[in-house]
Amino acid sequence: MLKWAVELGQFDLEYMPRTTIKGLALADFLLEFDSEADDKALVVSRPSHTEEVLEEFLHPWWILHVDGAVNNGGAGVGIVLVSPEGHHLMSAIHFKFYATNNDAEYEALINGLKIALGMGARNLIAKSDSKLVVNQVNGGFQARGPWTELYLRYTQRLIGKFKEVRMECVPREKNSNADALAKMGS
Template sequence: MHKPESSSRMLKWMVELGQFEVDYKPRTAIKVQALADFMLEFPPHHEVEQGTLVIIPSAEEVRLESQNSAPWWSLFMDGVSNGDGVGAGIELISPKAHKIRRATHLAFHATNNDAEYEALINGLKLALEMKVKNLNVFSDSMIVVYHINGGYHAKGPRTELYLKCAQRIIERFNEVRLELIPRRQNEGANKLAKLGS
């Protein structure tokens, strides 16, 4: 703003703001602590932006995020129970886009939901073997995603066992996020599950 000839836009703003005696001082890179201090000044609140709920993190969440700098991996999983048998398919993707694929045949009778849980548990175990700390899990199974995220209650003793097993494994990660995706975005895991069946 000290050299208005360099930009007409800057000149326009200088004229507009000149009456308020606004003085511009350039800043260098913002430090994480400065951001955390800023967040402390303003309590967390929610804003609605074009129909989407935007949650502004608290200062503590910002600090935890800066400490938790482990890379995020992705896990696509699917389970299938059909006339051929029962199968689970998983596709674990590293931050550098390396893919580990696994098709598993389940040698016991299981429902489609059981097969979905088997895929989730196998995928979580594989991620632990790979020393993954942060994991995004993508599934087209509404039941499994909502069970884990707390939207649905597990009904039946077998489903409760699967849910508890998955939750115990999830506790061993820094953070796990489950997201429901359309079947067409889960084709790789679906093909592996059918191959396993």
């Protein structure tokens, strides 16, 4: 942060870190001040698709980007949760315990799932740049080692609390916000 303060100082700009907003407080704020909520109505023209349309309307898709990072300063994760309306909730977490790269990736996913559950998400697309974690969660790879098995079981238990979760592996450049937050957290 000192580097940014020095860089921005020459332009008479002052760096002020963002304050954190608790996820539930933000959700309460959005619900409380949604003036158009009373004006909305669902009109379905085709009775054969009523359930599908109603389900999509009641439980829209959220997008979760997660990444973990480990370096000499420790381990951290970056989480970006995007609401169906396009609002970005970002979190960087620093861990005060030893973690491998794979541990950090699982920690990022677990914490992201918990945040999504706290925000009331029912349908979720989770994106990570860790092929190993994505394939283990999707059932393509076996989890080896006691810690990895515990992480996988806990992740699957959290996923079971959603209506539907799609796990996708994305290239690092398409996960840049979560990657930057993870580096900042570590």
